[in-house]
Amino acid sequence: MGFYSRLIPKQSCALCAEPAPFCVCQECELEFTNHQPRCQSCAHPINIKLDFCGQCLVHAPKFNRAYTLYDYQGPITHLIKAFKYDHQLCIGDYFAHQLFGLYQSIIDSDAHYDAIIPMPLSQERIQERGYNQVLELLRVIGKRETVTIDTQSVTRTKATQALSLLKLEQRQQEIKGAFSVKTLPYQSVLLVDDVMTTGSSMNELAKTILKNTQVEHCDVMTLARAESKFN
Ligand SMILES: [Zn+2]
Numbered sequence: 001m002g003f004y005s006r007l008i009p010k011q012s013c014a015l016c017a018e019p020a021p022f023c024v025c026q027e028c029e030l031e032f033t034n035h036q037p038r039c040q041s042c043a044h045p046i047n048i049k050l051d052f053c054g055q056c057l058v059h060a061p062k063f064n065r066a067y068t069l070y071d072y073q074g075p076i077t078h079l080i081k082a083f084k085y086d087h088q089l090c091i092g093d094y095f096a097h098q099l100f101g102l103y104q105s106i107i108d109s110d111a112h113y114d115a116i117i118p119m120p121l122s123q124e125r126i127q128e129r130g131y132n133q134v135l136e137l138l139r140v141i142g143k144r145e146t147v148t149i150d151t152q153s154v155t156r157t158k159a160t161q162a163l164s165l166l167k168l169e170q171r172q173q174e175i176k177g178a179f180s181v182k183t184l185p186y187q188s189v190l191l192v193d194d195v196m197t198t199g200s201s202m203n204e205l206a207k208t209i210l211k212n213t214q215v216e217h218c219d220v221m222t223l224a225r226a227e228s229k230f231n
């Protein structure tokens with residue numbers, strides 16, 4: 001292979017099909033947004049200079065703080081869907097690198113976690129998809145950081161319907177008891193999922209962990225934060 005052929009991008013952008021060094025070109029990447037400010041609690045976009053969104057002021061979530069990389073809107077939604085439903089590995093790799101960057105910035109801000117816990121999928125969902133996509137998102141962190149990625153201690157015991165279509169009370173009812181947890185030898189954990197919409201699943205997961213283990217602190221990290229019409 002000659003010098004120049006090595007410089008020629010071998011891939012095309014998953015969004016616009018133009019040649020790209022990775023599976024996303026720089027132009028498309030510029031279209032990804034990350035709204036600021038965000039609610040200090042649930043990372044929902046807020047417009048005015050408040051620390052918390054209306055929803056969190058009324059019902060504070062069980063987790064302490066949520067961090068996210070993108071707004072779930074525009075081209076990023078296509079990229080996330082291509083990753084989740086078409087299982088495009090290159091996109092997973094791209095996101096895993098981006099999420100590693102976010103993780104480092106969280107750690108640099110003095111946060112400490114004894115373990116990372118990916119949102120567990122139900123057996124039905126794993127069989128349907130063949131894998132848990134959240135684990136793919138954690139691959140770079142898993143390689144470069146010493147933090148434990150615990151995939152064994154929390155399980156999903158109930159498959160739930162799409163929570164974003166339900167009202168608050170219905171969501172709480174639907175997700176209630178969806179997780180079961182073993183003893184966790186940690187004090188502080190980071191829960192990870194691809195997209196957070198209403199936050200109900202994360203809230204239930206944090207609630208289950210805080211109630212049944214010695215864990216005292218749960219933060220949340222997601223790839224994208226969708227605007228919930230309930231906020
Ligand atoms: Zn592109």
Ligand SMILES: [Zn+2]
Pocket residue numbers: 039040041042043044052053054055056057
């Ligand atoms: Zn909030």
